[in-house]
Amino acid sequence: MLQIIGLHASINGKEILKGIDLTVNPGEIHAIMGPNGSGKSTLASILAGREDYEVTAGTVLFNGKDVFEMSPEERSREGLFLAFQYPVEIPGVSTANFLKTAVNEVRKHRGMEPLDAMDFLTLMREKAKLVEMDSSFFSRSLNEGFSGGEKKRNEIFQMAMLEPTLSILDETDSGLDIDALRIVSEGVNKLKSSSNSTIVITHYQRLLNYIVPDVVHVLYKGRIMKTGGKELALELEERGYDWIKTESEETV
Amino acid sequence: MKLQDYIVADYSTKAEHLNGFAGSRFHALRQQAFEQLSTQSFPTVKNEEWKYTNVQALVAQTYTTPDTTIASVNEYCIPDMECIKVVFVNGEFSATLSDSLADIHGLTAGSLHNEYASNKDVIDEKLGTAVNTETNAFTTANTAVMNDGLFVNVAKNTIIEKPLYVLSIVDATAGNTLVQPRHLLLFGENSQATVIFRTVTLGANSSVTNQIVECFAERAAIVNCYVVQDDSENASIINTHNTHQNANSVLNIVTVSLSGAIIRNTVGTKLNEQNTEAHMYGLYVTDGKTHVDNHTVMDHAVANCHSNELYKGILDGNSQGVFNGKIFVREDAQKTLAYQSNRNILLSNTATVNTKPQLEIWADDVKCSHGCTVGQLDEEALFYLRARGIGERNAKALLLTAFAEDITEKISIEALRNFINSKIEQRLIQ
Structure with a gap:
């Protein structure tokens, strides 16, 4: 599904990622944890195609295709989805209109007929239930005036609509109260299948009680310092990140 | 001659x-x-x-x-x-x-x-x-x-x-x-x-x-x-x-x-x-060498009137925009509400806008505001749309159409609104 090989990246000449190697297979959930500034969100942004970063070395293959050869929209149409840490408010563009455009572009790419208005509405209603979203959101401007929790639910709703094969959840748990966290995680779990994969980027272990990872990676100073099973997340929760930092300094 | x-x-x-x-x-x-x-x-x-x-x-x-x-x-x-x-x-x-x-x-x-x-x-x-x-x-x-x-x-x-x-x-x-x-x-x-x-x-x-x-x-x-x-x-x-x-x-x-x-x-x-209302809206979506100059005058002569003014521009090519919005609130025009805003998006390096709000207020119990912005398309919003599979051109058109619709929605005749919106859409999608 996803292969990251020797990825180095920098912004304004400052190196953020210093050699990332990561393989995600179909059906797997990977968690990437790490302290602030370790490069977690940078990795997510680079995978989604944000242009602020300069990739200085390495390769990323998504279903065997070089993602750096693809525009952000092509990556999305190929099945890569980023749930934004900070979803953007877009006044004047309704959620329905936006999603209809997006879904039909993705369908076109997959050789499917565009959905007509009725089928689309039915699909929206069905998927909105996953994250307990009210249909009154459809006609509202995208994310405008949404609470933090509503924005994150809207991200998972979009994920449900676009049916990606690889979803990257960038700090989806940040700013969520316990109810919203439950709704969002349940949504993600319902969308899970043996053919799609998820990368959960988070600072805290909390989310991983709900979305149980197969593999946990610890990112620190632009490198994956440790990889383990779900128990690694618990260990991090108990011991914090300091022991990883110490270990990393010892290895350096 | x-x-x-x-x-x-x-x-x-x-x-x-x-x-x-x-x-x-x-x-x-x-x-x-x-x-x-x-x-x-x-x-x-x-x-x-x-x-x-x-x-x-x-x-x-x-x-x-x-x-x-x-x-x-x-x-x-x-x-x-x-x-x-x-x-x-x-x-x-x-x-x-x-x-x-x-x-x-x-x-x-x-x-x-x-x-x-x-x-x-x-x-x-x-x-x-x-x-x-x-x-x-x-x-x-x-x-x-x-x-x-x-x-x-x-x-x-x-x-x-x-x-x-x-x-x-x-x-x-x-x-x-x-x-x-x-x-x-x-x-x-x-x-x-x-x-x-x-x-x-x-x-x-x-x-x-x-x-x-x-x-x-x-x-x-x-x-x-x-x-x-x-x-x-x-x-x-x-x-x-x-x-x-x-x-x-x-x-x-x-x-x-x-x-x-x-x-x-x-x-x-x-x-x-008294108790008069004036709503003045303007939209300019230009390219090539088109020059659009909007001078407006909102003259509050008496008390208890309300005026609202919004002008928006999307400028491409070598086109030029000018906005000068005057609001006069005369001495007798207490309790005036007067709002004015001019917002512009420049799509090229050669398009220009000169914008100038000009408020002259002689009354002392009024609510007036004005603001003007000149900027580029919101890159964050554009990336967000593209990350959902919407092509760059369509994503830009979607954002700009939404920007323009703030004005076109003020046209109460549906056929005219559709006519203008489709002209704008054609322009933005080209």
């Missing part, structure tokens, strides 16, 4: 063929303006009000008088829009191309020239009182040779359901053409009507429309004016649109500029009596 000479000749012809206008106030206004004009010159960029809009090319070029025959105006109509068509060809009313204006209950409408004889009193009372010929030679020139245009008088307590579609056809096939329409709109007490203005230039030469609209809203009248400027790249328009509002009246005016050479709109309203 150059502009000034052309106007002199035009005036002389009119003065020699007065017919029913001999000794009239109508002609007296022309005469007075003509004399004023000899002491005025057309504005240059040294004039503060015309600092960013250079009209010297229009002043210096030569003009001819076209001889035009038009069989049908169907192609110049707004698709699916039910309306009362009022057609002018080279500034003169065309009864054959216009819809019948008789027998519409409560409406007196037609050619200002033809209606003068039977509506002399009301026309004499109002004509020329909403414009000032002392400061602007274009206004003076229009007044010196004024002859025809739309005359509308909506009777008290009358709602005119269908909008009046004022279509001005200017023929510039044989040479440069100057037309100077003079429109007079009277809205009686508690009446309501909608007037749409649009100019279509034929041919590849330069056309110049120096148009004046004088509009009077009596007590509790609701006035909707939509101005559509989507003419050819050689078409220029100097559009002066002034309204006088009496108590409880509401003015909604939307000016949409999409193409043309030099477009100068001076839109003003005087809130003369």
Whole structure:
């Protein structure tokens, strides 16, 4: 599904990622944890195609295709989805209109007929239930005036609509109260299948009680310092990140 | 003939063929303006009000008088829009191309020239009182040779359901053409009507429309004016649109500029009596060399009035935008609410905008605000849309259309709104 090989990246000449190697297979959930500034969100942004970063070395293959050869929209149409840490408010563009455009572009790419208005509405209603979203959101401007929790639910709703094969959840748990966290995680779990994969980027272990990872990676100073099973997340929760930092300094 | 000479000749012809206008106030206004004009010159960029809009090319070029025959105006109509068509060809009313204006209950409408004889009193009372010929030679020139245009008088307590579609056809096939329409709109007490203005230039030469609209809203009248400027790249328009509002009246005016050479709109309203509302909206979506200058004047003369003004621009290519928004709050105009905003998006490095809010407030218990922004497309929003599979071009169009719809949604006629939105969409998606 996803292969990251020797990825180095920098912004304004400052190196953020210093050699990332990561393989995600179909059906797997990977968690990437790490302290602030370790490069977690940078990795997510680079995978989604944000242009602020300069990739200085390495390769990323998504279903065997070089993602750096693809525009952000092509990556999305190929099945890569980023749930934004900070979803953007877009006044004047309704959620329905936006999603209809997006879904039909993705369908076109997959050789499917565009959905007509009725089928689309039915699909929206069905998927909105996953994250307990009210249909009154459809006609509202995208994310405008949404609470933090509503924005994150809207991200998972979009994920449900676009049916990606690889979803990257960038700090989806940040700013969520316990109810919203439950709704969002349940949504993600319902969308899970043996053919799609998820990368959960988070600072805290909390989310991983709900979305149980197969593999946990610890990112620190632009490198994956440790990889383990779900128990690694618990260990991090108990011991914090300091022991990883110490270990990393010892290895350096 | 150059502009000034052309106007002199035009005036002389009119003065020699007065017919029913001999000794009239109508002609007296022309005469007075003509004399004023000899002491005025057309504005240059040294004039503060015309600092960013250079009209010297229009002043210096030569003009001819076209001889035009038009069989049908169907192609110049707004698709699916039910309306009362009022057609002018080279500034003169065309009864054959216009819809019948008789027998519409409560409406007196037609050619200002033809209606003068039977509506002399009301026309004499109002004509020329909403414009000032002392400061602007274009206004003076229009007044010196004024002859025809739309005359509308909506009777008290009358709602005119269908909008009046004022279509001005200017023929510039044989040479440069100057037309100077003079429109007079009277809205009686508690009446309501909608007037749409649009100019279509034929041919590849330069056309110049120096148009004046004088509009009077009596007590509790609701006035909707939509101005559509989507003419050819050689078409220029100097559009002066002034309204006088009496108590409880509401003015909604939307000016949409999409193409043309030099477009100068001076839109003003005087809130003369209490509890008056004025909503002034403008949108310019331009590319190429189009120059759009919107000067607005919101004149709060008395207390308890509300004005709201929003102008938005999307500029590409080498196009230029100018916004100057004046709000006057006179000493007596306590409890005034006046809001103004001008927002611009530049899509190219060569497009420019000059924007200037200008508030003069003499009253001390008022709420006024103004703001202007000039920026680029929101990159974060663009990335967000692209990350959902929407191609860059479509994503830009989606964002810009949403930006523009803040203005187009103010147009209450669906067919017209669709017509304008689809024109904007075509432009943005290209």
